[in-house]
Amino acid sequence: MTDLNLFAQQQANRRKSAWLVAGFILFFAWIGFGGDLGFYLLTRDLPSGRYHHLVPFIGLAALAFAGGTARYAWVNGARRVLDASSAQELVTPATPELKRLDNVVEEMAIAAGIPKPRIWIIPDDDPNAFATGRDPLTAHVAVTEGLLKTLDRDELQGVVAHEMAHIRNYDIRLMTLLAAMVGAISLMSNVLRRTLRGGGGRGGKGKGNPLAIAILIAWVITIVLAPIVSSLLSMAVSRKREYLADATGAQLNRNPAALASALEKLEHHSGATSRIMKGSAHMCIVDPGGARFAEKEGRLGDVFASHPPIRVRVARLRGMAYAPNP
Amino acid sequence: MTTIILLVVLAVVAIWMVGAYNALISLKNQVVNAWKQIDVQLKRRHDLIPNLVSTVKGYMQYEQSTLEAVISARNRAVAAQGVPATARAEGELTQALGRLFALQESYPELRSSQNVLQLQEELTSTENKIGFARQLYNDVSTQYNTRQAQFPTSLVAGLAKASPAELWEIEEPGERGVPKVDLSFPKPPA
Numbered sequence: 001m002t003d004l005n006l007f008a009q010q011q012a013n014r015r016k017s018a019w020l021v022a023g024f025i026l027f028f029a030w031i032g033f034g035g036d037l038g039f040y041l042l043t044r045d046l047p048s049g050r051y052h053h054l055v056p057f058i059g060l061a062a063l064a065f066a067g068g069t070a071r072y073a074w075v076n077g078a079r080r081v082l083d084a085s086s087a088q089e090l091v092t093p094a095t096p097e098l099k100r101l102d103n104v105v106e107e108m109a110i111a112a113g114i115p116k117p118r119i120w121i122i123p124d125d126d127p128n129a130f131a132t133g134r135d136p137l138t139a140h141v142a143v144t145e146g147l148l149k150t151l152d153r154d155e156l157q158g159v160v161a162h163e164m165a166h167i168r169n170y171d172i173r174l175m176t177l178l179a180a181m182v183g184a185i186s187l188m189s190n191v192l193r194r195t196l197r198g199g200g201g202r203g204g205k206g207k208g209n210p211l212a213i214a215i216l217i218a219w220v221i222t223i224v225l226a227p228i229v230s231s232l233l234s235m236a237v238s239r240k241r242e243y244l245a246d247a248t249g250a251q252l253n254r255n256p257a258a259l260a261s262a263l264e265k266l267e268h269h270s271g272a273t274s275r276i277m278k279g280s281a282h283m284c285i286v287d288p289g290g291a292r293f294a295e296k297e298g299r300l301g302d303v304f305a306s307h308p309p310i311r312v313r314v315a316r317l318r319g320m321a322y323a324p325n326p
Numbered sequence: 327m328t329t330i331i332l333l334v335v336l337a338v339v340a341i342w343m344v345g346a347y348n349a350l351i352s353l354k355n356q357v358v359n360a361w362k363q364i365d366v367q368l369k370r371r372h373d374l375i376p377n378l379v380s381t382v383k384g385y386m387q388y389e390q391s392t393l394e395a396v397i398s399a400r401n402r403a404v405a406a407q408g409v410p411a412t413a414r415a416e417g418e419l420t421q422a423l424g425r426l427f428a429l430q431e432s433y434p435e436l437r438s439s440q441n442v443l444q445l446q447e448e449l450t451s452t453e454n455k456i457g458f459a460r461q462l463y464n465d466v467s468t469q470y471n472t473r474q475a476q477f478p479t480s481l482v483a484g485l486a487k488a489s490p491a492e493l494w495e496i497e498e499p500g501e502r503g504v505p506k507v508d509l510s511f512p513k514p515p516a
Contacts, residue, residue: 096440096443096444099444099447100447100451103448103451104451107451107454107455107458108458110363110455110458110459111461112462113356113462153450157454253458254461
């Protein structure tokens, strides 16, 4: 019964994030090829001899640029995120605390049926954790020292289960690529804006195809707004994946109450995790920027946060807890 | 014309058969793999138990019968063959260990010994790993069993030599309520 509830949540989340990703790709395609379409329509009816925009240069350049960025993130993304947070790899656990972490990660890897990911420790007292990599074979799990001190074994297991869920659901790949696309879009928007400002006056004879002009105006407006829209879209995807990872994590350790209580503890420590860059916020279990928008329910929090409000996540987890903890 | 239609139908059927066959084989391998994972963890548990017993023996002279029960349950578990027999023997071992852990609660020296605490963490973790490996095995096996029984995949089940995998079931009512033992490490002074 409640089990069904859990799978239903997972399904709903997958569907919604698939729509968001589709929206993202369409948006990207519009930024790249929308201008080409406009210029093509604008120059189509010109007499021969004048410039005809037949090859979609802008779209091709955008595609090549985004492809390059994505490829760079694909190859070096995980490494860069880990280095930037000064994480140290845990190879041979020296203390009981580290041994326990090592064990818990292996337990959850077994539950998820994936190889044990590499483990990293971030020297930061604020409790937080993230997963990165591109697939289960190249995955990394990083936790802060604060997390190890704050949580008991079951809660740690809950958090690690959540991260393992991100790995198994390929969120680590999705979010790495989305972050690269957001970066590429904001850079492209910058470059295009400068170019348009520079060459704005040329060729404006007034009697163009009205459809072409409408498309071009819409395109320019999109470019100006692109950085905001794309980061909002990627945050929306991130929020969906957080709920999904909570649900999948609960399916892995069959103990949603443990993650719920861990999240409550993390909420009390909602200071900033200074070691984790803002750019990798969407990969963490709780927003490392401290509670800014994340705890505001309603419109604002819905749009501007990479993570859903902890209270809502806890409530959903408690709703799944079919085995009441004695 | 008829020949073309016939050929197309045959091609579609052949492609479907290959797909269904491969899906079954891949599930079958996942089942085998999941079982191996359980096996690894069971071996680990079997290796850890003599260590634990010899470490706590000194403190628990008066609990000879409990210690012997753990050892004999372990030996029976090592010798067990096949899924149902292994499941039963391991279940008994879990119960014997549970009694030992429960008794340890009343030996304060044991609870403060670093050695014992480390062994306990290892055993807890191994128990968890067995539990999670069993969970994965049962999930994958259920998928495999459902798949090979469902029409029309059932038509190629014979070709893929698929037969239902045995689930690891918990039979003893005692095992359902494993005694909860607090094995967490003492918090370091802040």
